[in-house]
Amino acid sequence: MIEAARRKAPPASRPHLRGVAEGIIFEDVQFRRADRQVLAISELRLAERRVGLIGDNGSGKSTMLRLMNGLLLPTRGCVEVEGLGTVRHRKDLPAKVGFLFQNPDHQLIFPTVAEEVAFGPAERGISARQARQQAIALLERHGCGEWADRNVNELSGGQKQLVCILALLATEPSILLMDEPFSSLDLPTRLLLYRRIMALPEQVVMATHDFELLPAFDRVIWLDEGRIRLDGRPAEVLPAYRAHATIVGAGDALTS
Ligand SMILES: Nc1ncnc2c1ncn2[C@@H]1O[C@H](COP(=O)(O)OP(=O)(O)OP(=O)(O)O)[C@@H](O)[C@H]1O
Numbered sequence: 001m002i003e004a005a006r007r008k009a010p011p012a013s014r015p016h017l018r019g020v021a022e023g024i025i026f027e028d029v030q031f032r033r034a035d036r037q038v039l040a041i042s043e044l045r046l047a048e049r050r051v052g053l054i055g056d057n058g059s060g061k062s063t064m065l066r067l068m069n070g071l072l073l074p075t076r077g078c079v080e081v082e083g084l085g086t087v088r089h090r091k092d093l094p095a096k097v098g099f100l101f102q103n104p105d106h107q108l109i110f111p112t113v114a115e116e117v118a119f120g121p122a123e124r125g126i127s128a129r130q131a132r133q134q135a136i137a138l139l140e141r142h143g144c145g146e147w148a149d150r151n152v153n154e155l156s157g158g159q160k161q162l163v164c165i166l167a168l169l170a171t172e173p174s175i176l177l178m179d180e181p182f183s184s185l186d187l188p189t190r191l192l193l194y195r196r197i198m199a200l201p202e203q204v205v206m207a208t209h210d211f212e213l214l215p216a217f218d219r220v221i222w223l224d225e226g227r228i229r230l231d232g233r234p235a236e237v238l239p240a241y242r243a244h245a246t247i248v249g250a251g252d253a254l255t256s
């Protein structure tokens with residue numbers, strides 16, 4: 001009798017998250033490079049509109065973002081985006097998930113600025129002429145209409161970053177994954193794009209070292225050596241990370 005009841009009882013594992021249509025899920029995820037473990041996240045569901053990823057250089061922020069769009073696949077476990085596993089549905093993800101690379105040179109693929117920004121609208125099935133018009137209108141709204149026919153390789157680092165962000169916005173993805181989007185932008189452009197991105201209805205997951213912007217986020221995750229060190233509201237996580245940075249910085253000063 002006891003044996004029969006035991007057989008019928010549900011497994012004593014934690015409630016599993018897979019197949020949930022909303023948000024991004026990590027379940028028992030490990031990512032290794034050669035023989036080194038770079039990321040390990042046992043269980044996580046990101047459903048908030050604004051999620052920030054913070055942490056020291058090399059802590060795993062870019063790796064985590066790349067696992068969310070199938071650019072990297074987990075060595076173990078699974079990552080799902082709105083119910084789509086990144087291994088099985090890798091080809092379906094670009095239509096849903098927009099990705100901004102940390103390095104604009106990894107993103108830019110077309111020779112001119114207008115072609116780069118027109119790619120997203122053209123993918124939605126409108127004519128090449130309409131796509132170009134939309135691209136130019138978007139560039140003009142951001143004060144860079146005169147760049148339309150410039151070679152992307154002739155832009156400065158910050159200008160390239162702006163073109164990449166506009167190209168990403170033009171694709172209208174349902175989730176935006178942004179890897180340090182503002183690192184090279186001047187202050188006026190940074191504030192303009194920050195306001196624009198915060199006004200989007202879509203989910204945004206952003207790796208950033210920009211601590212002035214993070215207090216308005218819904219959730220901040222602090223990664224440390226490939227693991228989640230703290231996960232919560234900005235008011236909880238940011239001071240803890242600042243304290244850590246101060247201690248590490250003071251240690252460096254003392255030993256140098
Ligand atoms: N192409 C690669 N080959 C080997 N190791 C890599 C590669 N890219 C990243 N790594 C390693 O993976 C770990 C996580 O790197 P990742 O780029 O995710 O860190 P990050 O938090 O984004 O850092 P940063 O703030 O400098 O952008 C680091 O130890 C890094 O050295």
Ligand SMILES: [Mg+2]
Pocket residue numbers: 061062063102179207
């Ligand atoms: Mg990075």
